[in-house]
Amino acid sequence: MGILSTKLAAVKPSQTKAMTALAASLRSQGRRIITLSQGEPDFETPVNIKQAAIAAIEAGHTKYTAVAGIEELREAIVTKFQRENGLNFTADQITVGCGAKQLLFNALVASLDEGDEVVFATPCWVSYPEMIKLAGGIPIAMATHIDDGFILQPDTLRKALTLRTKWLMLNSPSNPTGAVYTRKDLEALAEVLRDYPDVWVLSDDIYEHLVYGDAEFATLAAVAPDLAPRTLTVNGVSKAYAMTGWRVGYAAGPLELIKAMNTVQGQSTSHTSSISQFAAVEALLGDQGFLVDFRRAFQARRDLVVGLLNAIPGLECRTPDGAFYVFVACQKLLGSKTPNGQHLETDMDFAMYLLEEAGVAIVPGSGFLADGFIRISYAASEDELTKACAAISEAVQKLSLAHA
Secondary structure (H helix, E strand, C coil): CCCCCHHHHCCCCCHHHHHHHHHHHHHHCCCCCEECCCCCCCCCCCHHHHHHHHHHHHCCCCCCCCCCCCHHHHHHHHHHHHHHHCCCCCHHHEEEECCHHHHHHHHHHHHCCCCCEEEEEECCCCHHHHHHHHCCCEEEEEECCHHHCCCCCHHHHHHHCCCCEEEEEEECCCCCCCCCCCHHHHHHHHHHHCCCCCCEEEEECCCCCCECCCCCCCCHHHHCHHHHHHEEEEEECCCCCCCHHHCCEEEECCHHHHHHHHHHHHCCCCCCCHHHHHHHHHHHHCCCCHHHHHHHHHHHHHHHHHHHHHCCCCCEECCCCECCEEEEECHHHCCEECCCCCECCCHHHHHHHHHHHHCEECEEHHHHCCCCEEEEECCCCHHHHHHHHHHHHHHHHCCEECCC
């Protein structure tokens, strides 16, 4: 009998982490690698937030905290939901964890029995299906299409729901597509969900503040208040506040579920860093003006990258409305032959070719359950992005069709 569980055997490693680690390994060998595989802002954490962390250390806030998080932070989260989303929670309906990722996992572990189904739209974040499997559930993928802007359609949702469905997982703005669900989109999904009163909604709002142009953020619990009693809203400070390493996420929802999630966390990580929690209070209640600058910079980078990539023969991408990724169709290049005679049969082959030939680390779409695409993060400087796109263009020009 081996040491590893059969449950783990079905779980795949994160391709985003794998590609980023491979890029780091090549860089340590002296290779010049531009890493566009990681979903991490390149901005510094704002100074006032860092100062709040320093003040917390100097004030001696370095001990264990409550599992659900310090009272000051949970009250700050209550204020945030009221101010930005028109949602009313009590502090007891809030829980804080080591990033939004842990809270998604806590919710699944707290709620899923063996054989329960969780439906989600694809392309999806790489961790959704794997977390569902680890929690004993069955992941059910619902395909979206580029012609629909990668937005889940009501008929697709209805066809996927069964008596075994426990959760619908929604992510807007989306990783990896950047799709943003409008109020109308959410209202259409809510109409379907009203016919399935036992299906809960897990709303992953981590990219809430990163929307561009005329796009507006909306969250299901606010759009459909009648569904709020069976909705868990998850968010955090990692993406918008450039605090990925601080590991602070939060969730709000029905008290029974929040208590169960606290039970799970109490037997695992206990709580996130006390220092990070005090920094997060300042992030949520302090000056929010820098968010405008962050959004402006990301939008400029988005426009730059979309223009450069769409100029490369064989690549095609839509302009995303949110997050900081472009999801690029590369189907026309599959079947091509590299200068050394290798045939690029899959998006993983193409991603590895770009890493080796162009020195650019990206993530294949298959990692997001969408073959024939690649995901490129534009959370990097315009100079780096320009160099990366030029290197990708040069590498693509070296390809020849297999039948040529």
